[in-house]
Amino acid sequence: MNALYHVILLPLLLTIAIECVVIIIIFRQKKYAYYCLLNNLLTNPALNLLLLVFVSLFGARAYYPVLIPAEITVIFIEAAVYNYICKFGMKKAILLSALLNALSFAAGVLINHVLFA
Numbered sequence: 079m080n081a082l083y084h085v086i087l088l089p090l091l092l093t094i095a096i097e098c099v100v101i102i103i104i105f106r107q108k109k110y111a112y113y114c115l116l117n118n119l120l121t122n123p124a125l126n127l128l129l130l131v132f133v134s135l136f137g138a139r140a141y142y143p144v145l146i147p148a149e150i151t152v153i154f155i156e157a158a159v160y161n162y163i164c165k166f167g168m169k170k171a172i173l174l175s176a177l178l179n180a181l182s183f184a185a186g187v188l189i190n191h192v193l194f195a
Contacts (some may be wrong), residue, residue, distance in 0.1 A: 080137045081130075084151065085126055085127075085129075085130050086118075086126050087122050087131075089122065089126050089186060090118065090119075090122045090123060090126070092117050092182065092185065092186060092189070093118050093122050093182040093186075094114070094118050094122075096117055096181055096185050097113060097114050097118060097178040097179075097181070097182050098111040098114045100177070100178055100181055101113075101114045101174075101176040101178065103175075106176060111165070113159070113160065113164060116159070117160070117175075118156075118162065120155070120159070121152045121155055121156055122152075125148050125152055126171050128138070128148055129141060129144055129148070129151075130142045131159075143147070149183070152175075152179060153172065153175045153176050153179055154172070154175075155175070156171075156175040156178075156179070157171040157172040157176075158171070160174055160175060168174060168182045
C-alpha cells in the first residue's frame with residue numbers, strides 16, 4: 079500500500095490540485111476543473127503505473143526515456159478530451175494541456191527535490 083500511495087495516489091492528488099486550480103484561474107468556471115479531474119483520472123494513474131513497471135524492470139535509468147514520450151502522449155490525449163468536451167479547438171486544447179502538465183510536473187519535481195534531496 080505504501081508504494082501505491084507514493085507512486086499512484088500522491089502524484090494523482092498533487093496533479094489534480096495544481097491543474098484544477100490553474101484551470102479555474104484561467105477560465106473562471108468550475109466546470110473546467112471537473113473536466114480536468116476527469117482527464118487526470120484517465121491519464122495520471124496509467125502514466126505512473128507505466129513508469130513504475132519500467133523502472134522496476136529496467137532500473138532508474140529507464141525513467142526519463144519512458145517519461146518523455148509518455149508525457150507527450152498524455153498531453154495529446156488530454157488535449158483531445160478538452161477539445162471534445164470544451165470545444166476549444168485542438169491548438170488551444172494542446173496549449174492548455176501542455177501548460178497544465180508542465181506546471182504539475184514542475185511542482186512534482188520541486189516537491190521531490192525538497193522532500194528527498
